[in-house]
Amino acid sequence: MIHIKNLSKVYTKGRNEVVALKDINLEIKKGDIYGIIGLSGAGKSSLIRCINRLEEPTSGDVLVNKINLIHLKNKELRKARKKIGMIFQNFNLLHSKTVFENIAFPLKLVNTPEKIIKEKVNHLLELVELSDKAYVYPSQLSGGQKQRVGIARALANEPDVLLCDEATSALDPKTTKQILNLLKNINDRLNLTIVIITHEMEVIKEVCNRVAILEGGNIAEEGSTVDIFSKPQNPITKHFINQDENLPKSFIKGKVLHLSFTQGSATQPLISQITRDFDIDVNILSGKIEYIQNQAIGKLTIQMDVDCHRLLDIIKYFEKNYVKVEVIKQ
């Protein structure tokens, strides 16, 4: 649905050049909820804004629904943008218009007949559960309600894609969850492709089926959320999923392994099996269960005193039983 090829973005201000994106390649499939996560300044906003050309890419191609947006002139670009909805961190609603008028705004731009506007807006109001607020002004709404208006407005032209630039970053955790559930709901019902930019791993865990980790204008890692969570490769990814948290240096001695149990492997008593089969002592350093898109992933950090050969055998044993293993210290 979205195909980004060799995308670069350089901001030039006088003599200063800031390279925000370096040769990005990305493919987002129809129906994906695709997360892009990174630290502040990583280039997330630049990337998502290049998708609808709110920011002009310096080089590269952006294809949405097989149309290369880069080659479009003003008029065709405007037409293409109508099929790419966008919501923002600060909601960006029109203060002078009611909730109803805000949602009707994109429909008015294309001269939709009043009767159809009324039908569509009422339907959208139902979808975002704001029917009772139709004639209220945005200043009287809470943050979560404002974002729901933003979502309804973005959906008015029945887009193929919804771009969300830090759409929940101004909201509290509970409201964030509600908005994410709404997005997921819309994704299910309309098979809408959604791109989510965020700096919070919680957001990715909650709704994204795929994720890219952006660092310094590069994609550090990309894959299905479950894979990324159970076997992160890159230090920045590990930072985001807090894997190496709270393990004091003094505890890291002997061999330390990090294990991720996905659904297939969580049901077997594997730890007690290896202590028996390999005749070793296993010391558990930390453990928790993460829920990613309603899928439980068990995380366990263990320590043991074994030589390298035995270690390899143990790793093989785990992997045979679908446990992902990462060696933290050998």
Added chain:
Amino acid sequence: MNEWIELLTPSLLETLYMVFVSVFFTILLGLPLGIILVITREDHILPNSWLNQILSYMINITRSIPFIILMIFIMPFTRLIVGTTIGTKAVIVPLILATTPFFARVVESSIKEIDWGVVEAAISMGATPIQIILKVLLPESMSSLVLGITITIINVLGYSAMAGAIGGGGLGYLAISYGYHRYQTNVMIATVILLIVLVQIIQSTGNKIAQIINKK
């Protein structure tokens, strides 16, 4: 009492006429000018730094000429347009010329107050520049624009009184011809009171309308 009304009413009507016509044309010219000043900025919807700078210089130059001097300076132009250089009609031309650049700046600053994110949202929805102007910039700045128009009306009122000095008619002319030339101070005081009342009414009406429009 009656003679006061007879004396003041024609001048008051002249003043109101001058102010109304001047403000009408000021808005007609100054509003588009102010919009162009914003949208042709480098980071706005129709960047054109050449046009932006030319307009900006022209506005600055006109605004730096004192009104009295401007009035005298453009007399030939005034004659060309309204056929005379004295009376209410003649004052309207320099009034418009002096107020339009001021109002354009007022419009510019009102529109610049709008959060750029709202404009971006409209761009992301595929709005044309004209749609952005008519459906975003103007409605979103309306409350602030009404206050700007209020200030402009009061300014024009002040200028129109000043114009009385060189035979413009209206309350300013009345005050000067009676109070200054004929030493009838009480007439001057009456016109001043009338002007104060007018300014109060205009300002409070403007505030009220702006408040009603403001949904922020």
